[in-house]
Every structure is written in C-alpha cells, then in structure tokens.
Amino acid sequence: MGATRRGKRRADRPDLSTLEEKIGHRFADQELLVRALTHVSAATGPESYQRLEFLGDRVLGLAVADGLFAALPGADEGDLSRRLSGLVRRESCAAVATAWDVGPHLKLGAGEVYGGGRRNPAILADVCEAILGAIFLDAGYEAAKTVIDRAFAAGNEVEGTRTRDPKSALQEWAQGLGLPTPTYAVVERAGPDHAPIFRIEARVLGVAPGVGVGGSKRLAEQEAARLLLMREGVWRDEGAAGTE
Incomplete structure (x- = not known):
C-alpha cells in the first residue's frame, strides 16, 4: 500500500526533469522545487516560494561574494561590493530564470497567468532566488554554489544586460x-x-x-x-x- 501511495504521488507530480537539467541540479526532494515554483497566488497556506526566496537571496549573495573574493585577491572592499551588486541585481536573477526556462513550470493563480506572470521579470527574479534556496536545503551550500557559479559567472554579461x-x-x-x-x-x-x-x-x-x-x-x-x-x-x- 505504501509503495502504491508513493507511486501515485510521483505520477501526480509535474515532470520537472527537463528543468532540473537546465538548472544543473537533480533534487532529492523535488517538492522543494515545486514550492520554489509556486507563486503566492496559487499557494495553499504558506506553501509559496516566498520563504525560499528569502533564503536563496542570502545564499546567492554569499556564493557570489565567495567567488569574487577568491577570483580577485587584489580588489578592495569597494570594488568587490560594486561587482557583487552588478552580478546579483534583480535583472540578473530574472535573466537566469529565463535561461532556465522556468516560465512554463510556474504555478500561478488565474490572474497572474492572464497578466503575463510567466514572463514577469519580478516574478522570474523571485523564483530564481527561491530555486537557489531550494537547492541549498536539498543538498547544501556547495551544491548551490556550483549552480550559482555556472549561472552567475563573475564578470560575465547576463542576457538581461545584452538587451x-x-x-x-x-x-x-x-x-x-x-x-x-x-x-x-x-x-x-x-x-x-x-x-x-x-x-x-x-x-x-x-x-x-x-x-x-x-x-x-x-x-x-x-x-x-x-x-x-x-x-x-x-x-x-x-x-x-x-x-x-
């Protein structure tokens, strides 16, 4: 009976394997990813991405600061701060979420769907941070940093800036x-x-x-x-x- 229930839960869960491949992390607990994709307009109770977004914002800042500190040993605090701000700004997060193609996977209320929420830069930026928070909870800091290093490579121009x-x-x-x-x-x-x-x-x-x-x-x-x-x-x- 237990195996049947587990099988049903897997069947009912959306297929997020393609998204996991684009992110570069296979979740042990995929419910964390589902929550990271759930806007408050579609959430039941507190199960939206907001808490994960809060966590992911801090994880992102630490990982990028960690990378800049190691990559630029001669840079002073002001230079490091400027580079950090340029890399973790909202536009960068939205561009990363767009590169991951998270839009089709978002769980949104009807109003947000009709309002173009799947392409809304503010929502995409929030979801990017929420996904990073979910990775941190799923597998720890090093796993999150690996994803961040790839997506927020220090000094690389993001798609949002190219446009x-x-x-x-x-x-x-x-x-x-x-x-x-x-x-x-x-x-x-x-x-x-x-x-x-x-x-x-x-x-x-x-x-x-x-x-x-x-x-x-x-x-x-x-x-x-x-x-x-x-x-x-x-x-x-x-x-x-x-x-x-």
Missing part, C-alpha cells in the same frame, strides 16, 4: 548600488562643424569616469558608459557602442 544599451545598463548598475543617476560631460570637442568629434566622460559617484569618443554626443556617451561598465567587470562586450 540594453550601455547608458541604460550603467544607470541600472548605479541604481543597484544605491548611487545617483550617472551624468555625462563633454570634455573636448574637435573637428569641423560638419564632422565633429566629441570626447565625453560618463560619471558615477565614487567611481573613476569612463571616457568615450564619437562623432556625436550620443555615440560618445554610449561608448563612455560601455567602457566604464567593462572596466568595472559588469560588461564584457568588446564591440562598438552602437550606431545612430
């Missing part, structure tokens, strides 16, 4: 650090009126400016923002800032 221009990415990064909005200043203008060359600084409080050169203020600002992000380890794109 934004450098100025937008710089503003989001500064906001993630609790800093004022970046400013831009023309430090040099050369060339004839019909073909000017602008040299512009992107300035973020407490951070050395990025300097960009371009044939318009817009291009020079984009280049300055891109170079600042690259220097800080947030942006790894080696291409040009963009075109008009």
Whole structure:
C-alpha cells in the first residue's frame, strides 16, 4: 500500500526533469522545487516560494561574494561590493530564470497567468532566488554554489544586460548600488562643424569616469558608459557602442 501511495504521488507530480537539467541540479526532494515554483497566488497556506526566496537571496549573495573574493585577491572592499551588486541585481536573477526556462513550470493563480506572470521579470527574479534556496536545503551550500557559479559567472554579461544599451545598463548598475543617476560631460570637442568629434566622460559617484569618443554626443556617451561598465567587470562586450 505504501509503495502504491508513493507511486501515485510521483505520477501526480509535474515532470520537472527537463528543468532540473537546465538548472544543473537533480533534487532529492523535488517538492522543494515545486514550492520554489509556486507563486503566492496559487499557494495553499504558506506553501509559496516566498520563504525560499528569502533564503536563496542570502545564499546567492554569499556564493557570489565567495567567488569574487577568491577570483580577485587584489580588489578592495569597494570594488568587490560594486561587482557583487552588478552580478546579483534583480535583472540578473530574472535573466537566469529565463535561461532556465522556468516560465512554463510556474504555478500561478488565474490572474497572474492572464497578466503575463510567466514572463514577469519580478516574478522570474523571485523564483530564481527561491530555486537557489531550494537547492541549498536539498543538498547544501556547495551544491548551490556550483549552480550559482555556472549561472552567475563573475564578470560575465547576463542576457538581461545584452538587451540594453550601455547608458541604460550603467544607470541600472548605479541604481543597484544605491548611487545617483550617472551624468555625462563633454570634455573636448574637435573637428569641423560638419564632422565633429566629441570626447565625453560618463560619471558615477565614487567611481573613476569612463571616457568615450564619437562623432556625436550620443555615440560618445554610449561608448563612455560601455567602457566604464567593462572596466568595472559588469560588461564584457568588446564591440562598438552602437550606431545612430
């Protein structure tokens, strides 16, 4: 009878093996993963992802800080803090959840489904952290860190940043650090009126400016923002800032 009940529970449980493969962790207790995918709108009692999200947020911060500390022995506290904030921001978590393709597996109430909850960046970011919390409970810190190291590789640009221009990415990064909005200043203008060359600084409080050169203020600002992000380890794109 006991074996029959266990078999029925397995049959009733959604097939999450594909998701586990994308995450890179096979759960011993798959109910933890189910809970991590359950929005409060679909939860019975306290069985939503909220508590796991709380735990996963702390696990993520520790694992990324651990990795940065080991990878950058010469970095000071300020540099480490800036890099940490750039890597664990909400956009990064949402991008990781998108890469894992968690959307189809989410348990949502009807209102959230109709409202596009499966693609909602805020929900995706929460679920990413909840999954990390679930992995921590399922198999411990090292298992969670292995997944985090792969998904939040230090210095790697996440998909959410690729879709934004450098100025937008710089503003989001500064906001993630609790800093004022970046400013831009023309430090040099050369060339004839019909073909000017602008040299512009992107300035973020407490951070050395990025300097960009371009044939318009817009291009020079984009280049300055891109170079600042690259220097800080947030942006790894080696291409040009963009075109008009």
